[in-house]
Amino acid sequence: MPERTPSPATMDRRSFLRTGMGGALxxxxxxxxAGLSGCATSPAGQGYATLTGASHSNYQFRFLTLDDxxxxxxxxxxxxxxxxxxxxxxxxxxxxxxIERIDAxxxxxxxxxxxxxxxxxxxxxxxxxxxxxxxxxxxWANASSADVDAFLNRWRTSSIGLFNNGYIxxxxxxxxxxYGHEDHWPVSGYPGPPQWAVDALPQFKANA
Amino acid sequence: MSITDRIARGLESGWKVTDGATLTANQTxxxxxxxxxxxAGGGTxxxxxxxxGLSVILVEExxxxxxxxxxxxxxxxxxxxxxxxxxxxxxxxAISILQGRCVGGSTTVNWTxxxxxxxxxxxxxxxxxxxxxxxxxxxxxxFDGREERHNIEPWxxxxxxxxxxxxxxxxxxxxxxxxxxRNVKGCWNLGYCGVGCPTNAKQGALTTTIPxxxxxxxxxxxxxxxxxxxxxxxxIDHLKASAMAADGVTPSGVTVELRARHFVVAAxxxxxxxxxxxxxxxxxxxxxxxxxxxxxxxxxxxxxxxTVDPYYGAPQSIYSDEFNFTGGVDGPAGFKMEVPxxxxxxxxxxxxxxxxxxxxxxxxxxxxxxxxxxMRDGFHPESPGGTVSLRxxxxxxxxxxxxDYLWRGLREAFxxxxxxxxxxxxxKVRLMHLDSPWFSSWSDTRKGIDELAxxxxxxxxxxxxxxxGCGMGHDxxxxxxxxxxxxxxxxxxxxxxxxxxxxxIGANPQLSVYALAARNSTRLASKLRS
Numbered sequence: 001m002p003e004r005t006p007s008p009a010t011m012d013r014r015s016f017l018r019t020g021m022g023g024a025l026x027x028x029x030x031x032x033x034a035g036l037s038g039c040a041t042s043p044a045g046q047g048y049a050t051l052t053g054a055s056h057s058n059y060q061f062r063f064l065t066l067d068d069x070x071x072x073x074x075x076x077x078x079x080x081x082x083x084x085x086x087x088x089x090x091x092x093x094x095x096x097x098x099i100e101r102i103d104a105x106x107x108x109x110x111x112x113x114x115x116x117x118x119x120x121x122x123x124x125x126x127x128x129x130x131x132x133x134x135x136x137x138x139x140w141a142n143a144s145s146a147d148v149d150a151f152l153n154r155w156r157t158s159s160i161g162l163f164n165n166g167y168i169x170x171x172x173x174x175x176x177x178x179y180g181h182e183d184h185w186p187v188s189g190y191p192g193p194p195q196w197a198v199d200a201l202p203q204f205k206a207n208a
Numbered sequence: 209m210s211i212t213d214r215i216a217r218g219l220e221s222g223w224k225v226t227d228g229a230t231l232t233a234n235q236t237x238x239x240x241x242x243x244x245x246x247x248a249g250g251g252t253x254x255x256x257x258x259x260x261g262l263s264v265i266l267v268e269e270x271x272x273x274x275x276x277x278x279x280x281x282x283x284x285x286x287x288x289x290x291x292x293x294x295x296x297x298x299x300x301x302a303i304s305i306l307q308g309r310c311v312g313g314s315t316t317v318n319w320t321x322x323x324x325x326x327x328x329x330x331x332x333x334x335x336x337x338x339x340x341x342x343x344x345x346x347x348x349x350x351f352d353g354r355e356e357r358h359n360i361e362p363w364x365x366x367x368x369x370x371x372x373x374x375x376x377x378x379x380x381x382x383x384x385x386x387x388x389x390r391n392v393k394g395c396w397n398l399g400y401c402g403v404g405c406p407t408n409a410k411q412g413a414l415t416t417t418i419p420x421x422x423x424x425x426x427x428x429x430x431x432x433x434x435x436x437x438x439x440x441x442x443x444i445d446h447l448k449a450s451a452m453a454a455d456g457v458t459p460s461g462v463t464v465e466l467r468a469r470h471f472v473v474a475a476x477x478x479x480x481x482x483x484x485x486x487x488x489x490x491x492x493x494x495x496x497x498x499x500x501x502x503x504x505x506x507x508x509x510x511x512x513x514x515t516v517d518p519y520y521g522a523p524q525s526i527y528s529d530e531f532n533f534t535g536g537v538d539g540p541a542g543f544k545m546e547v548p549x550x551x552x553x554x555x556x557x558x559x560x561x562x563x564x565x566x567x568x569x570x571x572x573x574x575x576x577x578x579x580x581x582x583m584r585d586g587f588h589p590e591s592p593g594g595t596v597s598l599r600x601x602x603x604x605x606x607x608x609x610x611x612d613y614l615w616r617g618l619r620e621a622f623x624x625x626x627x628x629x630x631x632x633x634x635x636k637v638r639l640m641h642l643d644s645p646w647f648s649s650w651s652d653t654r655k656g657i658d659e660l661a662x663x664x665x666x667x668x669x670x671x672x673x674x675x676x677g678c679g680m681g682h683d684x685x686x687x688x689x690x691x692x693x694x695x696x697x698x699x700x701x702x703x704x705x706x707x708x709x710x711x712x713i714g715a716n717p718q719l720s721v722y723a724l725a726a727r728n729s730t731r732l733a734s735k736l737r738s
Contacts, residue, residue, distance in 0.1 A: 082564045101283065108293030110457050112603050116301075152562055156642060164642065164665035165301040171562045179570055180283045180553025188552045188573040190519060193280035197398055201406055202212075203276045 044069055059100040062107045063114060067125040072099045072174070074140040078148035079174045083187045094183070101177040117173075120166055213408060214419045215274035223422040225272065228431030228451035231462045238467040239263040239427070240736060242447055244434045244483065247313020248721035249474035249705035251413030251421070252354075253729040258424035260733035265466055266421065267449060268430040269479075270310035271456050274414065278404035282553035285403035288456065289317050291478075294557075298594065299607040302664035303504065304558075306672040307476065311430050314476070315412030315718055318672070319401045319523040319549065320390040322360040323715035324351045325723070328537045332587060337710045338682025339691045342724075350723040358391040358411040358722060365397055368521025370547050373512065373577045375526045377628030383530040388546075390522065391718070399520045399549055412718075431456060432464060435602075437471060437487035443700045444471045470736060474705040474725070477501075477674035481596040481707060482604025484678065484688075490697040493685045496678060497596035499586065500606055501712035502671035506618045507548065507580040508625040509559065510634035511572050511646070518576055523549035531624060532714055538588050541617025543581040544715060545625065550576055558668060560642050579628055581621030583614055586676065586711030590614075596677050610669070615662040618669075626653040640668040673717050678707040693728040704728055 044061040064072070076095050077084070084091050106117060123129045130136050136143055136151050143151075155167040178184055185192055198204045219225060240262040243254045250266060258264045273288060286294035289310045296305040308314035327344045334340040355361070367375060367387075378385040395409040408415055422428060431452040437444045451462040473480045481497035489496065528545040535542055548554075550573060559569050585591045594608030610618075626637045630650040637653055638646045641660055647653040660666070681687030684696040693708050695701040704725045706717050713720050 079562045080566070082567045105283070105287060105293060106295075107455070108287040108457060109295040110292045110603075111601055112599055112605070113292055113295045113297075149563060156560075161300070161302075161665040168301070168560070168665075171560065171566075172557045175556035175562070175566060176283070176286075176553045179556035180551075185552055187567065188555070188570040190552045190573055193400065194398060194520065197280075197396060197406070203279055203406065 057096070057100065059103075061100075061103050063117075064099065064103045064106070065121075068121050069099055071121060071124055071140050072102060074143050074148055075152075075170060076174060076178075077145045078152060079171060080178045081145060083178075083184065097181075097183070098174070098178050101181060102173050105173060105177055117169065120169060213275045214415050215272070216276065218419055218422055224425070224427040225422065226427070226429050227272065227454075228429060228462070228464075229454040229460065231451045231460070231464070234463050234465075236465040236467065237265060237427075239265045240468060241265075241470045241472060241732075242267065242466045242468040243472045243474060243704075244447065245313060245474035245476065245479065245705060246311045246418060246428070246430075247308065247413055247474065247476065247705065248315050248718050249725040250472070251312065251315070251417035252722050252725035253472050253474060253704045253732075254421035254426050255417040255424070256726060256729040257733050257736075258421045258426040260737055262733065262736055264421060264426040265468070266418070266426060266428045267432050267434050267447070267466065268311050268428065269433040269452070269475075270308070270313075270430065271452075272311040272428075272430045273316070273404060274311075275406065275408055278400075278406040280398070280400040280403060280406055282403055282551050285317070286553065289404060299605050300664065302610070303502065303608055303669040303671055305478075305502075305606070305674065306670065307478070307674060311418060311428070312412050312414030314672075315410075316404060316414050317402055318412070318716070318718060320392055320410055320412075321524045321527075321546070321716040322355070322358065322389045322391045322719045323713075325720040326533065326714045328533050329711065329714050332537050333710055337680070337687065339680065339710070341691050347723060347727075350727045351719065354719060354722040354726055355389075357726075358416055358719075359393040360389050360391045360411075360719065362387040362389045363522055363525040365522065365525075367525040368397075368399070368518075369512075369514075369516045370518040370521070370549065370577050371524065371526040373510070373516070373632040373634075374528065374545065374547050374579055374628060377579075377630075377632035378528050378530065380631040381627065383528055383628075385526055385528045385530075388525050388527050390525070392522075395522065397521050399523055401523055402549060402551075402554075429464065433459070434475065434483055435486065437473075437483065437489065437701070439487065439489065439698065442698055444698060447471065470700045470702070470732070472702045472704050472729075472732070473678075474703070476705055477677045477707040477709075478596055478604050478606055480703055480705055481677035482598065485596070485598050485604070486602050489695070489701070491688075492697075495686065495688050497604075498677070499593040499679050499710070500596050500608070500677040500707075501586040501593045501675045501709070502606075502608060503582040503673040503675075503712050504585060504608075504610065504614060504618065505580050505582055505670040505672065506621055506667055507558075507578055507640045507670070508622065508629060509638050509640065510577045510579075510629035510632075511636040512575045512577050513633060513635055514575065516575055516577050518547075518550035518573070518578065519552075523547075528628075531620070532584060540620075541588070541591065541614055542584045542714070543617060543621045544584070545579055545581050545621070545628070548578050548580050550578055558640060558670070560640070560668060577629060577632075577634070579625040580670075581618070581625060582673070582716075583617050583621070584712055584714040585614065588613055593676055606674075610664055618667065619657060619662050622657045623654060626650065626657070642666050642668070673706070673712070675706040675709040675712050675717060678703045679710040680708040681710055692731055693724070702728065702732060
């Protein structure tokens with residue numbers, strides 16, 4: 001896709017986004033607009049099963065919406081894909097588990113940072129801002145891993161602090177939820193807590 | 209477990225501990241003193257006041273977690289024990305804030321490093337803020353006493369490899385290094401201090417002063433958020449608080465009113481100014497929330513030739529003050545160098561990257577070392593600190609602009625940390641910076657640091673030490689409390705935590721908080737008893 005000459009409106013938006021406050025206000029506006037335009041705005045509940053048509057787990061989503069789940073299904077192959085297994089069912093399960101842990105983590109973030117993330121996810125989900133701000137042309141469900149990787153690198157190297165922050169937020173919640181989980185410790189070579197200590201401590205006994 | 213665990217045993221013996229999540233009806237209680245916060249300051253205060261015979265209620269927004277919950281698991285610990293589920297950042301998102309939110313506060317999750325307030329810092333407070341009563345000689349008995357109470361002594365076992373790399377590098381370069389004093393008793397040398405000590409070896413507030421207060425008839429409410437101090441004339445009349453649901457983040461709707469003769473605020477350098485601002489405490493000179501300091505931290509990581517296992521062993525046992533006070537107390541930004549432990553979730557969260565690159569970064573973990581630098585902020589006119597204010601929902605947020613003065617110190621620290629790592633035999637070094645490659649030699653790194661932008665959102669910055677915001681001083685026009693933590697304008701309000709520091713400390717702050725809180729609480733107890 002050739003780089004387009006920014007229109008005056010785009011320029012205004014860019015300079016607006018450079019200020020942190022402007023960014024926060026802008027993201028707030030997107031959240032409202034996204035709600036009015038039919039984006040999912042309530043937590044997905046047990047929606048993961050509904051979405052994939054597979055009974056993945058009984059996990060109850062408390063923050064991520066159905067649209068957010070689709071977004072992370074697109075992002076995770078680029079964020080942690082090289083460490084995922086190739087086998088399709090297992091791979092889907094690894095992505096599903098990671099999205100659930102991302103939701104559980106964000107629930108503990110509290111209202112203020114949840115509001116920030118809501119703004120970020122709505123900006124990415126709302127088709128107009130997905131195209132104009134994130135410059136991802138296809139819907140997330142149809143975005144290729146290469147599209148997503150290019151988007152992540154644009155935000156990482158951008159001169160706009162708000163986008164750097166967006167990159168940090170997306171990679172941090174995903175990296176922590178993925179590499180931090182016991183299932184993926186082998187990827188980093190972390191052997192886990194010393195077994196002798198686990199065996200000796202009362203809190204690990206079955207009846208503790 | 210009940211035989212060895214101090215908390216489990218106390219709960220069985222009938223300690224007065226209430227989980228806010230279990231409250232179903234609004235209620236009012238009255239005691240001599242309400243202490244808000246259960247960390248280094250609140251725990252010390254509650255124990256000393258309760259021992260003197262005063263009735264005390266402790267209020268903690270976070271929940272009570274203890275040995276049964278400490279399973280050496282990062283994801284559970286970050287979600288439950290840290291402020292904002294470990295997602296707390298400064299207002300512009302540029303600096304990650306590591307801060308405890310549980311009974312024991314940050315002492316439940318810190319890495320146990322316990323330093324006396326450096327003498328140049330105390331002397332500076334004396335000359336600059338009229339706090340000559342806090343001279344090193346005057347403070348010595350308080351440090352002695354708290355070192356005994358928390359079993360603080362230099363770490364006797366060999367440092368783990370991660371720390372030994374800092375020692376070796378300094379040794380090669382002819383730079384000073386020392387052994388870190390730690391507050392532990394019977395430590396198993398496991399490496400999980402940051403996720404709640406699994407063996408009860410850590411002598412933080414949770415295993416010392418909180419049990420000491422509860423043994424002396426104090427009452428603890430956890431899962432109870434202090435919303436507002438209600439002022440009547442020149443006194444605090446009562447505290448309004450909200451019970452939190454069992455998830456720890458959602459208010460249940462139940463409110464608690466706490467009445468007392470005296471109120472001690474010890475809710476941290478972000479929480480205490482936040483509470484005072486919500487309460488419209490008299491502040492004629494607009495000082496509440498100002499001059500908040502954080503020891504801004506930057507870090508480098510190294511790929512070593514041999515196994516480091518940076519997740520095992522006492523997380524911090526070696527430090528270097530080679531560049532801390534050497535430029536003069538108010539000269540160019542000085543910094544203390546230490547190492548952080550590296551577990552997989554923390555490492556994956558702080559090392560920037562994604563995809564194949566991040567997979568390769570994380571695969572180095574068993575051979576990874578990291579060095580960090582703590583900037584000594586607040587001593588120079590170009591280091592005025594940050595400002596705590598209230599968001600729309602009345603929660604506190606810290607705005608911390610990084611000045612050019614601090615960037616010069618951070619750049620200098622990058623040079624020194626990388627030089628140490630190469631001197632200790634590193635194969636490659638990378639800065640915690642969005643644009644840093646892995647450098648293969650010290651000379652390449654030096655050139656790289658010359659060129660890399662020292663800017664927010666490029667350099668990864670952290671803080672684990674929050675100080676100031678209710679600064680103490682002789683002059684009410686530039687401070688919130690006096691040298692005893694007593695509020696300048698309200699006669700029954702004291703502040704007993706790191707928020708009263710008029711500058712940063714220049715060392716990990718827990719022992720400074722313990723010692724000042726002990727001194728000020730001893731005075732408060734005798735005033736209230738007379």
